[in-house]
Structure formats: structure tokens, C-alpha cells
Amino acid sequence: MKLANKIDIALPVGTVLHDYTITRVLSLGGFSFVYLAQDKQKNTVAIKEYMPVTLAKRDGQTHIRSNGKNEAAYKHGMKCFFEEGLALANIEHKNIVRVKNFFRANNTVYMVMKYERGKSLQDYIMALTQPVPENFMIRMFVELLNGLREVHSRKLLHLDIKPANIYIRLDGSPVLLDFGSARQALSEVTLAPTYTPGFAPPEQYIDRKHLGPWSDIYSIGASMYACLQRSSPLAANIRLNEDTLVPAIQLGKQIYSEKLLSIIDDCMHIDYLQRPQSVFSLQKKMIEVHVADDARGSLVDKIIKVLTKPL
Numbered sequence: 001m002k003l004a005n006k007i008d009i010a011l012p013v014g015t016v017l018h019d020y021t022i023t024r025v026l027s028l029g030g031f032s033f034v035y036l037a038q039d040k041q042k043n044t045v046a047i048k049e050y051m052p053v054t055l056a057k058r059d060g061q062t063h064i065r066s067n068g069k070n071e072a073a074y075k076h077g078m079k080c081f082f083e084e085g086l087a088l089a090n091i092e093h094k095n096i097v098r099v100k101n102f103f104r105a106n107n108t109v110y111m112v113m114k115y116e117r118g119k120s121l122q123d124y125i126m127a128l129t130q131p132v133p134e135n136f137m138i139r140m141f142v143e144l145l146n147g148l149r150e151v152h153s154r155k156l157l158h159l160d161i162k163p164a165n166i167y168i169r170l171d172g173s174p175v176l177l178d179f180g181s182a183r184q185a186l187s188e189v190t191l192a193p194t195y196t197p198g199f200a201p202p203e204q205y206i207d208r209k210h211l212g213p214w215s216d217i218y219s220i221g222a223s224m225y226a227c228l229q230r231s232s233p234l235a236a237n238i239r240l241n242e243d244t245l246v247p248a249i250q251l252g253k254q255i256y257s258e259k260l261l262s263i264i265d266d267c268m269h270i271d272y273l274q275r276p277q278s279v280f281s282l283q284k285k286m287i288e289v290h291v292a293d294d295a296r297g298s299l300v301d302k303i304i305k306v307l308t309k310p311l
């Protein structure tokens with residue numbers, strides 16, 4: 001659906017939803033719309049509305065219902081949206097979007113989040129004319145991985161990590177957004193998977209029983225690759241047929257350090273056993289790149305100690 005048509009079905013500014021008043025549209029995605037809103041105390045929040053544009057329509061001004069094309073998929077999507085809220089409700093971490101409230105209205109569901117000022121890594125990459133600077137990238141990803149460790153420690157997988165779902169606050173710190181796919185780790189039934197070409201690991205296409213922390217690690221590697229190339233890497237299903245992906249070590253020669261480039265390639269291994277197996281081991285490798293030039297081994301140890309402390 002075209003953006004102009006989506007704007008037509010977005011809730012108008014001024015709409016009141018429970019205790020919140022919509023002040024602006026932030027994003028019009030394929031499955032959900034995100035609005036800026038204010039609560040009664042005038043605090044700013046972001047509200048995500050379940051609105052699958054190909055399956056639903058808006059009745060009158062606000063109500064949503066299935067457009068009849070696939071009622072089962074519409075209902076299933078709503079259940080997944082609930083599960084996104086559930087996955088996030090118990091997590092309180094600086095690098096994970098904070099869910100504040102969840103409610104039903106307009107025959108759909110809404111998730112109220114802490115509003116973060118900044119922009120997505122995707123927008124950040126697009127605004128640059130050069131690859132994302134290495135120092136910024138390492139610092140930002142090492143911090144983002146703190147959030148991902150928290151997710152994995154709860155036996156959840158994100159499964160849709162990509163630059164559009166990584167949000168950069170004004171101070172440069174990252175926030176992981178959009179846990180719509182985390183349901184796949186929560187749910188016992190096998191659900192129709194959602195792929196984001198270029199960022200989804202090969203096992204998400206072929207052998208879903210092999211999904212694990214290394215699957216999110218593939219997407220982290222692909223997101224770093226996108227910071228270098230400034231566009232999505234070759235999709236894993238194409239790589240499975242014929243792997244013509246230019247290795248980062250080749251693509252990024254003289255742009256990033258060799259150590260960082262080989263980390264990117266390791267994360268993007270087609271064979272999941274060849275990738276870093278845990279977020280912690282990846283973090284350790286990345287921190288070593290960061291301080292390698294100064295031969296400050298003790299600093300590496302210190303940082304690792306901080307990282308291993310219980311969160």
C-alpha cells in the first residue's frame with residue numbers, strides 16, 4: 001500500500017485513546033502504525049497500533065476490522081502483537097524499548113512505549129554519504145549487545161534485528177525495537193515466519209529448529225555489513241544457492257580495521273556453528289578491536305569484568 005493511502009487510514013492528530021492524545025504520526029509500517037502521543041500528565045509516549053494494512057480496514061474514523069481477505073491471518077497477527085507486548089513487558093533494560101502500557105480499543109490493540117528521541121540506524125545510515133564511522137559503530141553495537149544479552153537470557157530470540165529496528169538516541173546510545181518476531185521463540189506452534197531479506201539468517205529460511213542466539217548474531221553481523229555498504233547485504237536464501245556475497249574483509253579494506261571486518265564475516269557465516277555462539281563472546285571480540293591499538297590489555301579485562309557482572 002502506498003504511503004499516501006496509509007496516511008489516510010492513520011488515526012488523525014487529536015484522537016483520544018484511553019488516557020492518551022495522539023499528537024503526530026511517527027511511522028506507517030506494513031503491520032503497525034506508530035504514533036507520538038501525550039498522556040494526561042503531558043508526558044510524551046510512542047503508541048504502536050496493530051494495523052496490518054493488507055488484512056484490515058478502518059471503519060469510520062477509528063475502528064479496525066478484518067477486510068475479509070484472510071480473517072485467520074488477521075487474528076493470528078493480533079495474537080502475535082499481544083505476544084510482542086508480553087515479551088517486552090517484563091524487560092527493563094536501557095537498550096531495549098520500554099513498554100509502559102498495553103490496551104484494547106477500536107477493536108485492535110495498542111502498545112504504549114517510552115518515547116525515545118533520536119532516529120533509526122537505517123535513517124542514520126541513509127543520511128550519511130560514507131560508511132558509518134568504525135568507532136561509533138563498535139561502541140554502539142557493543143552497547144546494543146548488552147540489550148540482546150538480556151533478551152537471550154530470557155530464552156527469547158529477537159529474530160528481526162536490522163538497522164530499521166535499531167534506534168539511536170540523541171546521545172548515541174542504541175535501543176532495540178520491534179519484538180514482533182520474538183513470538184516465534186515464545187510460541188509452541190510453528191508460525192509463518194517473517195523474513196527481512198538481507199538480515200535474516202539462513203536457518204530462518206530452511207531449518208528453523210537450528211534457530212538460536214547465533215541467528216540474532218547473523219542479523220547483527222548483517223546490520224554491521226549494512227553500516228559499511230550502506231545498503232542491505234545479499235539475502236541468505238540467495239547465498240544458500242550461490243554465495244556471491246563480497247566478504248566484509250574485501251569490501252571494507254582500508255575503511256574498517258581487519259579485526260572488525262573479520263568479526264562481521266564470522267557473524268555472517270552461512271554455517272551457524274562457525275559464528276560466535278553467544279552474544280558475550282561476540283562482545284568480547286568487539287571490545288578487543290576497540291582497544292587493540294592501544295595495547296591496553298588491562299582495560300579489556302576491566303570492561304569484560306563490567307560486562308560479566310549480573311545485569
Ligand SMILES: Nc1ncnc2c1ncn2[C@@H]1O[C@H](COP(=O)(O)OP(=O)(O)O)[C@@H](O)[C@H]1O
Pocket residue numbers: 026027028029030031032033034046048097113114115116117119120164165167177178179180
Ligand atoms: N519507542 C519509540 N520511540 C520513538 N520512535 C519509535 C518508538 N517505537 C517505534 N518508533 C518509530 O517507529 C518505527 C517503527 O517501529 P517498529 O516497532 O519497528 O514497528 P514496525 O513493526 O512497523 O516495524 C521505528 O523505526 C521508529 O522510527
Ligand SMILES: [Mg+2]
Pocket residue numbers: 164165178
Ligand atoms: Mg520495525
